[in-house]
Amino acid sequence: MKMIEIERALKQLRLSGIRATLETRVLESKTGKLDFMETFSSLIQDELDRRQSSTEERRFKLSGLDERKSFDEFDWGFNPKVPKKPCFELLTLKFISEGLSPIMIGSPGTGKSHLAKAIAYKAIRDGFVVICNEAEDLLAKVATANDVVRKKLMKQIIEADLVVIDDLFLHRKLSDELSQILQSIIHKRYKRRQSTIITSNRIISDWEKLLGDSPMASALKDRLMHRGILLEFEGRSYRLKEAAARLAKADSK
Ligand SMILES: Nc1ncnc2c1ncn2[C@@H]1O[C@H](COP(=O)(O)OP(=O)(O)OP(=O)(O)O)[C@@H](O)[C@H]1O
Ligand SMILES: [Mg+2]
Numbered sequence: 001m002k003m004i005e006i007e008r009a010l011k012q013l014r015l016s017g018i019r020a021t022l023e024t025r026v027l028e029s030k031t032g033k034l035d036f037m038e039t040f041s042s043l044i045q046d047e048l049d050r051r052q053s054s055t056e057e058r059r060f061k062l063s064g065l066d067e068r069k070s071f072d073e074f075d076w077g078f079n080p081k082v083p084k085k086p087c088f089e090l091l092t093l094k095f096i097s098e099g100l101s102p103i104m105i106g107s108p109g110t111g112k113s114h115l116a117k118a119i120a121y122k123a124i125r126d127g128f129v130v131i132c133n134e135a136e137d138l139l140a141k142v143a144t145a146n147d148v149v150r151k152k153l154m155k156q157i158i159e160a161d162l163v164v165i166d167d168l169f170l171h172r173k174l175s176d177e178l179s180q181i182l183q184s185i186i187h188k189r190y191k192r193r194q195s196t197i198i199t200s201n202r203i204i205s206d207w208e209k210l211l212g213d214s215p216m217a218s219a220l221k222d223r224l225m226h227r228g229i230l231l232e233f234e235g236r237s238y239r240l241k242e243a244a245a246r247l248a249k250a251d252s253k
Contacts, residue, residue, distance in 0.1 A: 003023075006022070007019055010022070015047055016050055017046045017047035017048070017049060017050030017051060018043045018044075018047045020046070021043065022043070025042055025043055025046070026039075028042075056124065056125060059124045059127075059128075059129060059130065060121075062129070063120065063129075063130040063131055064131055064133045064138075065117060065120055065121060065124070065132045067117060068121050069114050069115075069117040069121060070118050071091060071115070071118050074115065074118070075238075078235070078236070078238060079110055079234070079235030079236060079238075082110060082111055082234075082235060083231045086229065087231065090102055090115075090119050090229075091118070091119055093119070093123055093126060095195055095229065096162055096195045098195075099193030099195060100195060100227050100229050101197065101198070101224060101228045102195075102198075102228070102229045102231060103197075103198045103204070103225075103231065104116060104197065104199040104200075104231045104233060105199075105200055105201070105202075105203060105231070105232055105233065106201065106231075106233025106235075107201060107233060107234060107235060107236075107237065108201050108237050108239070109236070109238045110233040110234065110235045110236075110237065110238070111233065111238060112199040112201070112233050113166050113167060116132070116164050116166060116197050117132060117164070117166070119164075119197065120162065120164045123161065128161040129159075129160045129161045130161065130162045130164070131157055131162075131163045131164070132163075132164035132166065133164070133165070133166065134166050134167050134170070135166060135167055135168040135170070135174075136167075136170070136171065136174075136178070138165060139174070139178040139181045139182055141153065142154060142181050143177050143181060154184075154185070158188045158189060158192070158194075159194075160194070161194065161195070162194075162195050162196075162197065163189065163194070163195075163196045163197070164198075164199075165182075165196060165197070165198045165199075166199050167200065167201075168199065168202070169200055169201075169206075169207070170200075170201070173209070173211075173212070174210060174211060174212065176212055179212045180216075182211070182220070183211070183216050183217075183220045186220050186223055186224060187219075187220070187223060190224075190226075196224075198224070204221065204225075204230075207221055208221060
């Protein structure tokens with residue numbers, strides 16, 4: 001086979017990882033006088049790497065995660081009361097197989113969403129199916145879908161290995177409809193022993209009121225707390241720090 005025919009065959013066989021590196025590997029083999037098995041194993045590895053990153057990319061897109069946050073870029077010295085050790089414990093992802101649900105509560109701008117997203121991103125890279133959305137967006141997406149789409153969405157949300165419900169009650173109390181969808185998600189995931197991370201700047205004792213005060217609201221809180229890990233965030237808002245830095249920069253110009 002000529003090179004062009006090999007490339008065509010690789011395309012037909014859907015071996016895009018090998019196709020992308022073939023020329024380089026041939027050159028490497030010639031110049032380095034590598035034996036067949038060495039070059040062949042590099043090509044197989046290239047294919048595996050390509051597949052790994054494309055499934056990871058697919059899982060990332062499916063998750064709804066809007067940014068790739070990490071623990072590295074987090075300044076742990078800024079708010080010393082942020083629960084550092086329990087957060088690192090969550091980053092091991094053991095809580096997912098244990099079916100535990102971290103609840104991150106506390107003051108605005110202290111890094112709850114940042115760290116929850118970083119954990120979600122780590123879970124995606126480790127092969128877990130993750131859904132990570134702002135609470136209102138996630139619930140509204142289900143509420144406004146037609147029956148078929150709604151069923152499909154609910155199945156995805158209930159079956160995911162990890163669901164992150166970010167910024168719960170950020171703007172206001174949930175409407176009855178959204179509250180019921182949330183309760184259904186939590187209830188079903190609880191029954192299946194699936195993990196759910198919730199972040200919110202509203203204290204837990206306010207939740208029943210924000211959920212609409214129904215008996216179901218206290219049932220939801222009960223389920224969450226039963227297999228929950230409560231993490232409390234105290235401190236100054238990093239947003240204000242960033243805003244102050246921007247103002248200072250503008251002033252000095
Ligand atoms: N200690 C920190 N180091 C670096 N960046 C931080 C830190 N804390 C927060 N941030 C950044 O500040 C911004 C606000 O943080 P984040 O959204 O995580 O806060 P939050 O606790 O979820 O607040 P809210 O309750 O308002 O939702 C984000 O861009 C985040 O990356
Ligand atoms: Mg937040």
